[in-house]
Amino acid sequence: MEALNRAKLLALAGGAVLGPLAANAAADPIPASDLAYVRLLVGAELLASDFYSQAVAASNASPSMTRYLKRAYFNEQEHYQSVAGILSGAGAVPATSADIDFTYPRNTFASPKAIAAQALQLENIVLGAYLGAIGSMTTNGIKTGLAQIAACEAQHQSYFSTAAGGKAFSLSFPPALTVDQASNALDAFTS
Numbered sequence: 001m002e003a004l005n006r007a008k009l010l011a012l013a014g015g016a017v018l019g020p021l022a023a024n025a026a027a028d029p030i031p032a033s034d035l036a037y038v039r040l041l042v043g044a045e046l047l048a049s050d051f052y053s054q055a056v057a058a059s060n061a062s063p064s065m066t067r068y069l070k071r072a073y074f075n076e077q078e079h080y081q082s083v084a085g086i087l088s089g090a091g092a093v094p095a096t097s098a099d100i101d102f103t104y105p106r107n108t109f110a111s112p113k114a115i116a117a118q119a120l121q122l123e124n125i126v127l128g129a130y131l132g133a134i135g136s137m138t139t140n141g142i143k144t145g146l147a148q149i150a151a152c153e154a155q156h157q158s159y160f161s162t163a164a165g166g167k168a169f170s171l172s173f174p175p176a177l178t179v180d181q182a183s184n185a186l187d188a189f190t191s
Contacts, residue, residue, distance in 0.1 A: 030090050030139050037133040037179055038086045041146075042094045044126045044182070045080035047189055050102045051122055052076060058109035065112055065163060072119070072156050079149045086142060103191045116163035123157035125185045128177035135176050 030038075052073035055061065061069060084094035108118045130150035134143050158168045177185065 028139070028141075030086070030142075034137045034139045034142075035087065035090055035092060037129075037137060038083055038090075038142075039092075039095070040129060040179055040182055040186070041083045041133060042080065042087060043100065043186055044129050045076050045083060046095060046097055046100055047102055047186060048076040048122055048126055049073060049080060050097060051104070051119065054104070055109055055115045055119070058115070060109055061112045061115055065116070068159055068163075069115070069119075075152050075156070079152070082145060082149065101191045102189050104189065113164065116160050116165075119160040120157065120164050120166070122189075123153055123160055124174075125177070125182060127153040127157055128175055128185075129182035131174060131176035132178055132182060136179070 052069050055069045056066060056073065059066075087094040104118065107114055109115055127150060130146055130153060134146050134150065137143060137146075154174070157174075162168045
């Protein structure tokens, strides 16, 4: 059996989002500061996946919203595989859902409006984390893949903003979060 080198592992684990960019990312070592952001993004994807899974299981959303919740869950799973692949390719072990216990405010899944409001809050954090990562990272080979994920997160944000009673979009420049700001925002959902 042929051993997997970093480029091959990233290409396999990077999935559809990073695809050929994974090989570019593997060409040079990824600095510790970039890996810190990638670890944060892994945690954000795990949180989003957990949230959407619980929202679907709660069965309190309309059939239309449930389709979006399921699609968002699918997207978050693909995003997780991509960002976790960056860590694996760098020789680090990415966190998994078994590593983190997530908590949500009381009644988060009690109604479609509550689900949409919480999804919007989470998507604001996740989108901000990706935007901050893209602006702060020095590893150019993975920025395009992260930007693709950010675009998907913005779509989630737009849908859940509308579902929560807000506007589909309004900001020309959504805020980017520093690694500390994003980490602090995500901490509110861990026990």
